[in-house]
Structures are given as C-alpha cells and as structure tokens.
Amino acid sequence: MGQVSLVDVSKRFALRVEKEVHVVNALNGVSFDVKDGEIAVLIGPSGCGKTTALRIAMGLETATRGRVMVDGRTVTGCGYDRGLVFQHAELLPWLTAFQNVMFGLEMKGMRGAELKDTAMRYLKLVGLEQSANRRPHQLSGGMKQRVGIARALAIDPAVLLMDEPFGALDAQTREGLQAELLDIQARTGKTILFVTHDLDEAVLLADRIIVLRAGSLQEIIEVGLPRPRGDLAAVRGSAEFAETRYRIWKALHQAETTH
Template sequence: MGHVELLNVSKTFPLKVKGVQRHARALDNLSFSVNKGEIVALAGPSGCGKTTALRIIMGLESASSGSVTVAGRQINGCGFDRGMVFQHAELLPWRSAVENIKFGLEMKNLAQKEIDERAERFINLVGLGHAKDHRPHQLSGGMKQRVGIARALAIDPEVLLMDEPFGALDSQTRETLQMELLDIHQRTEKTIIFVTHDLDEAVLLADRVVVMVGGHLREIIPVELERPRSDMRRIRSASEFTRKRTMIWEALHEPAKPHELAA
C-alpha cells in the first residue's frame, strides 16, 4: 500500500441542462498510489479531473464512490496530515508574511513559543526572512507563493498537495520556485502531489507522472532522472528528459480508449 492510495475514486456533480437534472462525471474509477517521499505530478488537459482529485485527497471535497487513504487512514475531511498550496496563495491581507505562516499553527493550538519558532524556521526555509514583516500587498507573486508553501509546510503535513502552484507566475520566477521546491523536497523528504499543465514541469519535478484524460487514468509514466536535480540546464538537455516529455505528450494525444468512451 502506498503512502497515499486512491482506489476506484469517482466524482459526479449535479448538472441541470434545459431544466433536466443530470450528472456530470469529473472522475471515473481513478486509482493510483504515491509512495512516501515521492513527488508525483497529475498532468492532463483542462477539465480532466486533476484538481478535483487533489481536492478530494485534501478533504475539501468528498468522492461519490471509492476510497482515499493517507498512511492507511481513510480520508474524512481536511486534516493536519495534509497541507495544500493553491495556484494563488490566498494570504490573509491583514497579516504579515510570518503571521500568515503562523495561522495554520494557531489552528493546531500549539504553544506560542513553538508557533513562533516554526514560523521563523519556515520563513527562512523559503528565503523570506528579510521580508517576514511585509504584508501581502508588499510581496511579489513569487514571494506570496513562497509564503503559501511555508504556511503549508509549517504544520508538518505528511503530504504536501499543490494545485498549479507556479502557473500564474512569469517564466523566470516559475523556474526559480521549481528549483526551490526541489531543494525543499531534498531537505524535508515530504510526499508531494502536484497538478500541472506544463509537461516540462512534470518531468523536471516528478518521480512519476499520472496522465489523466476525461476523468480517467490514461497512463503512469516513471521519470528516471537522478536526484538531486539541481542543475536545470543539464536536466533539460538529458535524453531521459526529452524521452519522457514525448511519452507524456503521446499519452495525452492518443485516441480515446474503449473504457473512456463508455464513460
């Protein structure tokens, strides 16, 4: 059993079409597992169910059927064993950067000394010690995402979930944060599941890429690039990088399979 396990997970949403009540299927019998300390990317076109799957793992939504477990425990709503980073950091505007990091720790009812020490540790981990007293409006997009990552990590989750965390950033900031995430993973060994549309990002960061199409699992592609992946130029020029990117692209563009059409 993996550290995170999805077994036959389906999700339907009510949908009214011309006054007739119907159901739209976002996920259909999705099954995959994630090993402890592994980075797994969920890749696929818009509307394929990537974010829905991530939100179900987080406990923000419930599956219509199937099961999700973390470390063998059945998911039942949100919990401190999972932390989530959204595409937009959604920081509390009246709090400073370090106070935003403290928010989740306060929800855990920790002692104030521990809250202060953890917040200080994680603001420094993401390289923002110099800006810890800045309010969100004083931070760049990349800095806000760093705070979001620090906030999620500070509660010490077993699993870090990321929904296109760098998708709204310019390419240079995106590449910087990709490398910082790899460095953070190297130091913390967290289990990470992230959603992306970017095939280069999927291959660069992940140990395996879960390719999804139309709410279905299309293929799981392992990425045999050695870690640590600290030299982006060398990684991108490696034959394995090009080969796996091509495999993902081909998986996304191959004709629909019979079970996908049946849904």
C-alpha cells in the first residue's frame, strides 16, 4: 500500500535579514490525498511550497501545523516506506553505479548475495546493467538520474517522492526518462508524488495534478488520459492533453490575479 495524506499542513520559516526577523509562510493549511498506485503531480511557480511539501512528506522537514500520513501512520521522520529522488542525482562520487544502489540497501541491513542481486535487479529495471561499474563522472545526466531512481526503488518503498528529477536535463533526455518512469510505474505499481513546474510534464505523467500557489492549494485536476501512455507523441497531440494543460494554466493564471 502507498497512500499519502497531507492534513492541514502549514510551514513557517523565520529568516533573519540584517537585524530583522521575517516570517515566511511556505505552506498554508494544505490538504490533499495521494491514492495507492497513482502518480500525483505537485505543480506551481518557484517558491509556491512544492519542495517544502515533499520534504515534509519525506520527513526531512517538520510541519509547523498539521500532519502527513503514509498508510494511516503519521510521518515523524525519514523511513524506508518512502524513497526520495532529488533534482540532481546526489550520487556518492567515489562509488560505482552498482555500489550507489547497494548503499541504501546496506543501510537497511541487507547483506550478501541478496544485496548484490537486488541492486543489479533495479539497475536492470532502469536499463543500466551494462554501466554498473561506472562512477558518476562517467555517466551522463540522464544516466545519473536513472541510478538515483534505481537507488530509491531498491529499498522497496511504498511511496516514491520525486523533486523535479528531470528539470536539469535536456529536452530529449527528459522525454526519454518521462516515458521510462511511466513504464517503471506500470511494472511496479508504486505510488508517486512528483514535483514539477512544467505543465506538459505534469499532464504526461499524472493521474491527478495538485496546483499550488503562494503556499496554498489552488485546485486539484483529474487527468482523463488513459493508461498505459506508451506513445507520448500521441498523448501530446490529444484533445484531452490540450484541455488539461489549459486547466492548469488557467488555475495558475487566476491565482496570479489574486495574490
């Protein structure tokens, strides 16, 4: 199971500028659910609270008010029921791709043949078994992100949290990884909470799109595109894609006029 619920989540930061302290409201009473086995996308402009919400869900930040629950249990810190993929892969540079995937498994207590077999299985899942012995500086940006995805999936989390993982990649690599992520999700059934600021990416990936603006929930948009979505070019050319993309744009545009 991989159900996630944010319940009335608020987050305030105190920033000191010279001698003055300013309070920043990163999130203001945000509530939404992510269903088991779906891809939910958090979208909004920079500074709207997307990454803060994800970090609270991971247990890296504590909410000022409210709570996050995974499968009915309140999140009180990091746990193996959640895996995180960063915007940049954050691989350990002195380890090979294979060793980077093994690292999380070792932290979980796995040893011996099971450790190696599991790490290789997830490298194969992302198509990198032939690059297992390469170090990060020998990998392209897209390959690094695939290692990061393999590392997060290897611990078998109920929920995969992804913070703009394709945002720094070129368009062609990004489109390839979007298709690969959809394929991986179809094969594993993982629940995914994905952060992006890209409207096209949100529509291509999501079952539901959660629009944030200035720390507040603006709208939740259901995506009617059928799965599987193997032919992304056909998806992009569909009327449903254009209509959903416009709904996101409209929600963000309306928000701009009210903040």
